[in-house]
Amino acid sequence: MLSIRNLSVHYGGIHALRGISLDVPAGKIVTLIGANGAGKSTTLNSIMGLVKAGSGSVSWNGEEMLGRQTKRIVESGIVLVPEGRRVFPNLTVDENLTLGAFARHDKAAIEADREHVFKLFPRLKERHKQKAGTFSGGEQQMLAVGRALMSRPTVLMMDEPSLGLAPLFVGMIFDIIRQINAEGVTVLLVEQNAKAALDVADTGYVMETGSISFSGTGKDLLADDRVRKAYLGEG
Numbered sequence: 001m002l003s004i005r006n007l008s009v010h011y012g013g014i015h016a017l018r019g020i021s022l023d024v025p026a027g028k029i030v031t032l033i034g035a036n037g038a039g040k041s042t043t044l045n046s047i048m049g050l051v052k053a054g055s056g057s058v059s060w061n062g063e064e065m066l067g068r069q070t071k072r073i074v075e076s077g078i079v080l081v082p083e084g085r086r087v088f089p090n091l092t093v094d095e096n097l098t099l100g101a102f103a104r105h106d107k108a109a110i111e112a113d114r115e116h117v118f119k120l121f122p123r124l125k126e127r128h129k130q131k132a133g134t135f136s137g138g139e140q141q142m143l144a145v146g147r148a149l150m151s152r153p154t155v156l157m158m159d160e161p162s163l164g165l166a167p168l169f170v171g172m173i174f175d176i177i178r179q180i181n182a183e184g185v186t187v188l189l190v191e192q193n194a195k196a197a198l199d200v201a202d203t204g205y206v207m208e209t210g211s212i213s214f215s216g217t218g219k220d221l222l223a224d225d226r227v228r229k230a231y232l233g234e235g
């Protein structure tokens with residue numbers, strides 16, 4: 001279980017996270033939804049050690065993660081697929097995947113995981129020698145997810161994986177999230193596409209201006225009037 005308690009982040013004078021608390025139970029899919037600027041990316045980036053939290057706690061199976069280097073956090077089993085994908089454009093698919101396994105030394109298992117990624121994303125296999133910069137947005141997103149899986153995560157965090165993708169790719173990405181979770185990986189998902197995220201999630205948290213306003217099961221939030229009005233464009 002990943003437990004976040006009273007997490008607070010300032011960027012200079014901007015109080016981006018105002019003491020948020022949330023739980024990501026092992027084996028589940030949890031989603032954070034909310035408007036632009038609510039603090040969703042900041043939450044993921046501070047769990048990953050990329051943004052320094054002012055106070056609070058990020059506990060992972062009882063161990064404190066705040067203050068650890070990002071590399072150590074990856075080694076402990078938490079990985080982030082960042083917003084905008086950020087694959088290495090001048091490197092091939094193979095090279096990008098190899099970098100995803102940077103913290104590992106078990107060569108045979110790394111090769112097995114590469115084959116597993118190619119099974120999940122046959123398109124990557126077809127293009128394994130192609131440079132990532134020549135890929136479509138959807139293909140780059142697949143590669144970003146594949147690269148993250150190469151670290152053998154226990155918790156996969158994803159920041160807006162469906163952003164800017166054609167509908168066909170959006171459906172594929174959510175299918176893949178379900179599949180990865182069914183294989184035992186815990187998922188913490190940030191999404192603007194609240195409908196698709198709540199459909200796939202066990203639990204959802206709604207963020208507004210640096211705080212969590214309310215939470216519930218994905219199913220309950222989909223039926224909640226406040227969510228329907230503000231995030232599903234209904235009523």
Ligand code: ATP
Pocket residue numbers: 011014016034035036037038039040041042043
């Ligand atoms: P979006 O969906 O637009 O990415 P978000 O919910 O992920 O939004 P954050 O990106 O976490 O929100 O931003 C939270 C607040 O912190 C916003 O007011 C944003 O302008 C501010 N912020 C984010 N990153 C920085 C930074 N590096 N420096 C200063 N302010 C920042």
